[in-house]
Amino acid sequence: MKGSKHKQSLNKILPSGKPENDFFNQVWELVRQIPKGRVTSYGAIAAALGAKSGARMVGWAMNSSFGQNPVVPAHRVVNRMGQLTGKIHFPTPTQMQEQLEKENIKVINDQIVNFEKHFWDPLKEL
DNA sequence: ACGCTGACTATTA
DNA sequence: CTAATAGCCAGCG
Secondary structure, X not given: XXXXXXXXXXXXXXXXXXXXXXXXXXXXXXXXXXXXXXXXXXXXXXXXXXXXXXXXXXXXXXXXXXXXXXXXXXXHEEOOOOEOHHHHHOOOOOHHHHHHHHOOOOEEOOEEOOHXXXXXXXXXXX
């Protein structure tokens, strides 16, 4: 048994004394599991984690996800209406739409076309 | 320590 | 139909 590490240590305590296995970390892992060409909503993620914290905290977690490794595809997370409300928090407001278009997702006027067709429900798919 | 804000969502008027 | 408010929880001044 050398090194058969299925899962890396989930308990990464930061020197700040803050456990990384917070709600944030759970959100990041779930977002990373979003298949390419699919999108999900904040509420869906919150619901998948138990909806204890609320959809707002999911967006807050995304803000901390920048610079994470592996990178968190925050561009695949949109609001309930398929609107790119979070693009304003990206390094550049166009990056989110650009990334989505790279994945065959069409975005018009900050709105994902055929949103429910691209919608990926963590509760249903997982 | 208290209060406000915030990448949301659902409900009521 | 549209508009506004309440509920949610954690970070920041």
